[in-house]
Amino acid sequence: MNIVIIDHYATRAYKGRGGRQYYFAKELSKKGHNVKVVCANVDHHSDYIVNTYKKIIRTLKDDNDNDWIFVNTLKYKAIQSKRRWFNVLDFYFKLFFSYKKIIPKDTDIIIASSGPLSTLHVGLHIARKMKIPCICEVRDLWPLSIVEYSRLTNRNLIIKALYKLEKWCYKKASAIVFTIEGGKQYIIDKGWDSDINFEKIYYINNGVCLETFNKNKEKYVFSDKDLDDPSLFKIVYTGTISKVNKIRELVKLAEQLKDEKVRVVIFGEGSEEEKLKKDCILKKLKNIEFKGRVEKKYIPSIxxxxxxxxIIIDDKPNLYKYGISMNKLFEYLAAAKPIVLTNPVKDFNFVEERGCGINVYPFTINNIVKAINQIYSLDKHGKEKYFLNSSQQAKAFDFKKHAEKLHNILKMVKNNYEK
Known part of the structure; x- marks a missing residue:
């Protein structure tokens, strides 16, 4: 099959040679499919931009010989910038009105991936015009996420309109793939279960390519004085340093940790980095280190x-009661080390259910300290249980298995569409 994946924010996956769409393209190609990924030329999280030389698109190949089609969109820097929303609209309208210049004529099926509901809508629009099926991949619950992270409420006219659009997209989709385990429960809670066929709803979470992870762990060994000190108990966070990711709470945690042999080690960059580093200097904290950004290939070793x-999660039970799907979580599982997670609900929480770590709730710094001390004081046998459970769970989220499941969904959707 000729498959086109439309994902506004897949730019980072191309840049980093990893991530959901990169691995799906890689694994589906191995199964004989021809996969192309369509995304914005501007990376959502960094200053990385693919130069399209003022043309509407530029096509590049990744190291697996898959095509990535970059749509020329409005540039912006800060994630929370108002220009971000103009970028979303720019991507949408270029696809909506100029899809013939972007989507190959021989495409058999489209996978439209949210983020923005606009991506689902434009994917369905293009599929209808081309008379082919469209699968809606839901990686973020919009507009629920907007309501949870803004001052807008469900009574807002824009939010009401977005909920109607969300329901319309789900009804029109040939299949729906949620990255959260509770997707069906979400549909029920919205009261849409009588309008949306549950037989077309599937669950494929985010994941990890274990083959790549293990190769990189051995090949790209990261040397660091803290990580390599056997006398230290290392609490590691990797990812963006932003308000959303609650890194300030890790600074508060460092303040509360009394044992000098316990150290918080943070890898990443972001808008809060310099401010938090200054706070640590002012507070004279010696048990927390900001190591900065590292290349993705070193993350397995770290x-x-x-x-x-x-991982510290926002106290937003309305959002997280349907499941967890943050990318770093699956790398944590692959590392086969205990995980401390602050999920505000227990539903669909595989970290706790499968014995991969400790879920801390209610969320307080004292409760996190207790969880850390609990793992710190474990004997070798106690720690090995976490190692084994995390390893087993990582296998369940390997992208090879995910791609096999997606392959079967694609075949079924294509066959049903042709009947």
Missing amino acids: LSKADLNI
Whole structure:
């Protein structure tokens, strides 16, 4: 099959040679499919821009010989910038009105991936025009996420309109693939279960390519004085340093940790980095280190040298009660180390359910300290249980398995469409 994946924010996957669409393209190609990824030329998280030389698109090949079609869109820097929304609209309208210049004529099926609902809508629009099926991949619950992270409420006219658009997209999709386990429950809670066929709803979470992860762990060993110190108990975070990711809470955690042998080690960059580093200097904290951004290939080595990996999630039960799907979580599992997670709900929480770590709720710094001390004080046998459980769970989220599931969905959708 000739498959086109439309994902506004897949630019980073191309840049980093990893991530959901990169691995899906790689694995589906191995199964004989011809896969092309369509995304914006501007990376959402950095200053990386693919130069389209003022043309509407530029096509580049990745290291697996798959085509990536970059749509020329409005440039912006800060993630929260108002220009971001103009970028979303720019991407949408160029696809909507100029899809013949962007989407190959021989495309058999489209996968439209959100983020923005606009991507689902334009994918369905193009598929209808081309008389082919469209699968809607839901990686973020819009507009629920907007409501949870803004001052807008469900009574807002824009939000009401977005909910209607969301329901319309789900009804029109040939299949829906949620990255959260509770996708069906979400549909039920919205009262849409009588209008949307549950037989076309599937679950494929984010994941990790274990083959790449293990190769990089051995090939790209990261040397660091803290990580390589056997006398230290290392609590490691990797990812963006932003308000959303609650890194300030890690600074508060460092303030509360009394044992000088326990150290918080942070890898990444972001808008909050310099401010938090200054706070640590003012507070004279010696048990927390900001290591800065590292190349993706070193992440497996870094995580594998940790004694514990940590994720602090916002206290937003309305959003997280349907499941968890943050990308770093699956790398944490692959590292086979205990995880401390602050998920505000227990539903669809595989970290706790499968014994991969400790879920801390209610969220307080004291409760996180207790969880850390609990893992810190474990004997070798106790820690090995976490290692084994995390390893087993990582296998369940390997992109090879995910791609096999997606392959079967694609075949079924194509066959049903042709009947």
